[in-house]
Every structure is written in C-alpha cells, then in structure tokens.
Amino acid sequence: MGVYVHIPFCARKCHYCDFHSIVVGEADFPGLVDSYLVSLRREALYYRKLWANGPLDSLFFGGGTPTLIPPEKLAQLIAFLLAELPFTSDPEVTIEANPQSVTPQGAELLAGAGVNRVSLGAQAFQNELLTAIGRLHRAEDIGASVRSLRSAGIREINLDLMFGLPGQDLAHWRATLEAALALEPTHLSCYALILEPGTPLASWHEQGLVELPGEDEQADMYQLAREVLQGAGYEHYEISNFCLPGHRCRHNLLYWHNLPFIGLGSGATGYLGGCRYQNAPDVEGYIRSWAEGKPPYLTWEEVGRDQEMDETMMVGMRLLEGVSEAEFRRRFQVSLREVYGEAVEQLLQQGLAEEKDGRLRVTELGLFLENRVSAAFLR
Numbered sequence: 004m005g006v007y008v009h010i011p012f013c014a015r016k017c018h019y020c021d022f023h024s025i026v027v028g029e030a031d032f033p034g035l036v037d038s039y040l041v042s043l044r045r046e047a048l049y050y051r052k053l054w055a056n057g058p059l060d061s062l063f064f065g066g067g068t069p070t071l072i073p074p075e076k077l078a079q080l081i082a083f084l085l086a087e088l089p090f091t092s093d094p095e096v097t098i099e100a101n102p103q104s105v106t107p108q109g110a111e112l113l114a115g116a117g118v119n120r121v122s123l124g125a126q127a128f129q130n131e132l133l134t135a136i137g138r139l140h141r142a143e144d145i146g147a148s149v150r151s152l153r154s155a156g157i158r159e160i161n162l163d164l165m166f167g168l169p170g171q172d173l174a175h176w177r178a179t180l181e182a183a184l185a186l187e188p189t190h191l192s193c194y195a196l197i198l199e200p201g202t203p204l205a206s207w208h209e210q211g212l213v214e215l216p217g218e219d220e221q222a223d224m225y226q227l228a229r230e231v232l233q234g235a236g237y238e239h240y241e242i243s244n245f246c247l248p249g250h251r252c253r254h255n256l257l258y259w260h261n262l263p264f265i266g267l268g269s270g271a272t273g274y275l276g277g278c279r280y281q282n283a284p285d286v287e288g289y290i291r292s293w294a295e296g297k298p299p300y301l302t303w304e305e306v307g308r309d310q311e312m313d314e315t316m317m318v319g320m321r322l323l324e325g326v327s328e329a330e331f332r333r334r335f336q337v338s339l340r341e342v343y344g345e346a347v348e349q350l351l352q353q354g355l356a357e358e359k360d361g362r363l364r365v366t367e368l369g370l371f372l373e374n375r376v377s378a379a380f381l382r
C-alpha cells in the first residue's frame with residue numbers, strides 16, 4: 004500500500020493542463036498553505052483509524068507543484084506522515100517538482116526529511132517549446148535542478164518528457180531525449196500531449212491558432228523514444244515509463260497492480276478496503292470539511308469483484324510484462340481465460356496481445372493501440 008498526497012497549488016497554469024490546481028498569489032499563500040497542511044494531517048489521522056495495519060511502502064507528493072510549499076513545511080509534513088502512519092522502514096518517498104522550483108537548500112531539506120525520489124517536470128529541452136506550452140522553467144533549469152538534487156544525496160530522479168507539442172518535430176524530440184539521457188536520470192516518463200477540453204491549448208487548436216504534430220508523427224516520436232532509451236540501457240516497463248534496471252517507480256506500480264492506496268488532499272482519489280473515493284477538487288471546501296472532521300468526498304463507491312477484475316486487467320495491461328495468469332487466479336479464484344476468454348481471443352487474433360511465460364501482455368502493435376487493449380476488458 005501507499006499514500007498519495009495532492010498539493011493543488013501552481014505559480015501559473017500551463018496551457019495544456021487540466022489537473023486540479025489553483026494559481027496562488029504571494030499575499031494569500033502562506034495562510035492558505037498552513038490551513039491546507041493542517042487539513043492534510045487531520046485526513047491522515049482519519050485514515051489511520053480506518054486502516055491501521057498497513058504496511059505502507061510508498062509516499063508520493065503530486066500536484067500541482069508540491070515544491071511551491073516552503074521546504075521546511077513540507078519536511079515537517081513528511082516527518083508527521085512517516086511517524087503517524089504505518090510505513091515500512093525504507094519507504095519510497097517521491098515528490099514532483101518543477102525545475103525552476105528546486106533550490107540547493109530546498110533539496111537538502113527534502114533529502115533530510117526522507118525524500119529519496121524526485122520527479123521533475125522537464126517536458127522539453129527547447130525554450131521555444133516550453134514557452135509554447137506555458138511552462139515557467141527554462142531548459143537550463145533542468146540540469147541545475149538535477150545537480151542540486153544529486154548533491155543533496157537524492158539518487159532516484161525521474162524526468163517527465165512530452166511529445167506531440169506545438170512546433171515540435173522529430174529532431175527536437177531526439178534532442179530532448181539525448182539531453183535527458185545526458186543527465187543520467189534513473190527513470191524517464193514520456194507522455195503524448197493530450198488536448199484536454201477547456202484548456203487554452205485546446206481552444207487555440209480549435210480556432211486554428213496552433214498546429215500540432217499529426218498522429219503518425221506522434222507514433223514516430225513514441226517509437227523513437229523506445230529506440231533511443233532502450234538503446235541507452237533503459238527498460239521500457241510501462242506504456243509511458245522507462246527506467247534503469249532496478250529503478251521502477253514503486254508507487255506507480257501500486258496503481259498498475261490495482262492495489263490499495265490512501266489519497267490525501269483536495270481532489271485526491273483513494274482506494275481502500277474495497278472502496279474507491281474522490282475528494283472534491285475544491286481547496287477551500289476541503290479545508291472547511293476537515294475543520295468539521297468530515298471527509299470531503301465528491302464520489303465514493305464500493306468496488307465489486309467484477310469491477311476489480313476489469314480494472315486489474317485494464318491497468319495491468321499497461322505494464323509490458325502484462326498480467327500473470329497465476330496471480331490473477333490467486334487474487335480472484337478464477338482463471339483469466341474463464342472471465343475474458345472471448346476478449347483475449349480477439350486481442351490475440353488482432354495481434355494486439357500475446358501469451359508468454361504464463362502472462363498475457365501487449366505486443367509491439369498493442370503498445371500503439373493501448374486504448375483498444377484496455378477497452379477489451381471493460382465488461
């Protein structure tokens with residue numbers, strides 16, 4: 004099990020982003036942060052009562068921009084969570100950060116508080132592309148942050164990269180991959196830009212103001228990432244994720260194995276005791292709700308056995324090693340073929356999946372058509 008903590012604050016909204024985060028001004032921020040951190044502690048204690056047995060072996064701060072919170076306050080929150088919740092003795096503690104928000108002193112404080120993994124939103128190494136998507140950092144900030152994190156003793160570093168950006172071509176993407184490799188991260192995530200309705204980028208695109216690489220070019224970019232990163236010794240272990248051997252992200256593996264986790268914070272989701280919940284994405288409402296000792300659920304549902312099976316297959320097929328038929332049978336006391344015989348047959352015939360060493364997994368073709376693969380398991 005693990006814990007996800009959502010920090011819904013950003014210095015500015017990126018043009019493509021529809022994550023739950025609010026833009027904070029300097030004047031009102033310190034008070035808001037303090038109230039938010041108090042609420043997170045209340046929520047953690049609430050779940051400790053419900054789920055005291057653990058063990059928890061990952062803690063992940065996502066956002067938003069977690070590193071907008073002053074590092075000394077984050078360090079206190081981490082110390083509180085590690086002390087009050089049933090964590091193992093060496094949990095993975097990850098924090099997402101934007102390159103311009105990492106300072107050498109901040110990195111030292113976070114490392115001292117137990118942060119051992121940082122996921123940096125690098126996205127691209129060309130300033131014109133970073134500007135086109137509304138990122139605040141410059142390409143040169145990325146290397147500077149990596150160096151600060153390394154000198155603070157943080158060895159596990161992920162770089163998030165994006166392809167399919169406005170104005171990006173294959174040469175830009177190759178240069179981004181090579182610049183990322185030169186920083187020797189232990190982990191790399193490569194995401195295709197998705198036009199989310201309601202974002203500035205989506206509306207500029209609709210008005211014809213912004214051109215994006217086409218589907219074929221995006222597929223070429225994905226293929227290039229596979230070639231370049233695998234050629235450099237990185238294992239492609241999940242549709243969008245690559246790592247040096249032995250450096251998979253423990254926390255995200257929980258999601259891909261459809262295992263329970265506690266979600267804390269405004270807009271966070273959690274999956275506990277067979278129930279899935281989502282907190283309302285409303286920072287003020289979240290603070291008010293915990294002041295009254297009530298969880299601020301937007302949705303709460305019991306996950307039945309059929310739904311759990313479907314979800315286990317849908318997320319499990321994102322892993323290149325696929326789903327183990329023996330593990331599926333152990334978990335659900337029924338064979339995967341008995342439940343999904345027809346769907347599996349079709350995927351095999353279409354060449355989107357294959358069976359190997361007791362596992363069902365995507366083929367090279369299935370990687371590019373992952374939506375079709377996961378949809379096959381939705382009953």
Ligand code: SF4
Pocket residue numbers: 012013014015016017020021022024066067068101124
């Ligand atoms: S920093 Fe991250 S969460 Fe904040 S607006 Fe940009 S993409 Fe969204």
